[in-house]
Amino acid sequence: MCRDCACGEPAPDPAAVPASAPRELTLHTALLQRNDAGAAALRQRFAAAGVRAVNLLSSPGSGKTALLEALAQRLDPTRLAVIVGDLATDNDARRLQAAGVPAVQITTGQACHLEASMVAEGVHRLNHQGISLEQLELLVIENVGNLVCPGAYDLGESLRLVLLSTTEGEDKPLKYAPIFHGADLVLISKIDLAEAVGFDRAAAHAAIARVAPHAQVLEVSARSGAGLDALIEALGLALPAVR
Amino acid sequence: MHELSLMEAVRDQALAAAHADGAIRITVISLRVGELAGVELEALRFAFPVAMAGTIAAGAELRIESEAAECHCTACDAPFPAPDGCCDCPRCGAISRQLLRGRDLRLLSLEVV
Structure with missing residues (x-):
């Protein structure tokens, strides 16, 4: 017998009856809201310290670290620092340190991208090395080599730089459009190899224009130095007066 | 392959909202995923039961609303699809410099009991 009201009906099976009526909860929340909040906090810190933060993205092996080594030769390396992400090894940080640039390596394990919290950790580790944001002109966040996943994560940067090397082929922007869409600046790297690998420059520029319509595009070579002065200018940095 | 960590974010947000509502079970989770969000839908579907296992969202249905990319042409003063x-x-x-939509990555709603 029903115990609630003594109505004489069999007692309902509690497992068969939902505790409450089905209902819809409208949320409309960004999936990356936690990362976005972390990125907003970083952006404020970078702005307060007067440092330009660049998120450098590309596929593996397209020349991110070589480009930074070449920049270090042209800039005051004490006003530059790098936070570099890779799945494993600290090879890149050691290369940059050898070039005189303060660098910390974030090893992400299986994670295919950097997140704002990892960059905050990198800034913290730079501090431990005696490098404060205030003394820097440029902080480069060298992302994990990957043309897909890192594009979704805001790292608090003021400039997003996507690098496409001539050896990858001129159609990569069309194949990996989402990451190019967020770019402020696209660099075609290893331009010294363009002829050797049959790189179609006009096709590359046309492809970039279709998927990165906001971006400025520069051709550079870390090896020959071509385009590096234009890059330094595009980064909003002062060129050294005498070299 | 960041879809599993995205799905973990979905789970955390969904569980928090269901908890705040006093729900005992989540039956449907609805997402919006932009074509240019850099997310592979199949990988997201694959990650869903893995992320939800052992929670009140285990066994829930995943609904994904795909958001097509769309630009605005200033010359024609009209939108156009940007596949x-x-x-x-x-x-x-x-070439349009105005992307109207296509990058969204959002938890839209839950159905709960």
């Missing part, structure tokens, strides 16, 4: 993120207007060929 694969290509922003050249199919009418006049001008």
Whole structure:
């Protein structure tokens, strides 16, 4: 017998009856809201310290670290620092340190991208090395080599730089459009190899224009130095007066 | 392959909202995923039961609303679809600098009991 009201009906099976009526909860929340909040906090810190933060993205092996080594030769390396992400090894940080640039390596394990919290950790580790944001002109966040996943994560940067090397082929922007869409600046790297690998420059520029319509595009070579002065200018940095 | 960590974010947000509502079970989770959000839908579907296992969302249905990329052409003063993120207007060929939609990544709603 029903115990609630003594109505004489069999007692309902509690497992068969939902505790409450089905209902819809409208949320409309960004999936990356936690990362976005972390990125907003970083952006404020970078702005307060007067440092330009660049998120450098590309596929593996397209020349991110070589480009930074070449920049270090042209800039005051004490006003530059790098936070570099890779799945494993600290090879890149050691290369940059050898070039005189303060660098910390974030090893992400299986994670295919950097997140704002990892960059905050990198800034913290730079501090431990005696490098404060205030003394820097440029902080480069060298992302994990990957043309897909890192594009979704805001790292608090003021400039997003996507690098496409001539050896990858001129159609990569069309194949990996989402990451190019967020770019402020696209660099075609290893331009010294363009002829050797049959790189179609006009096709590359046309492809970039279709998927990165906001971006400025520069051709550079870390090896020959071509385009590096234009890059330094595009980064909003002062060129050294005498070299 | 960041879809599993995205799905973990979905789970955390969904569980928090269901908890705040006093729900005992989540039956449907609805997402919006932009074509240019850099997310593979199949990988997201694959990650869903893995992320939800052992929670009140285990066994829930995943609904994904795909958001197509769309640009606005200033020359034609009209929107146009931008499949694969290509922003050249199919009418006049001008390249649009105005992406109207296609990058969203959002938890839209839950159905709970």
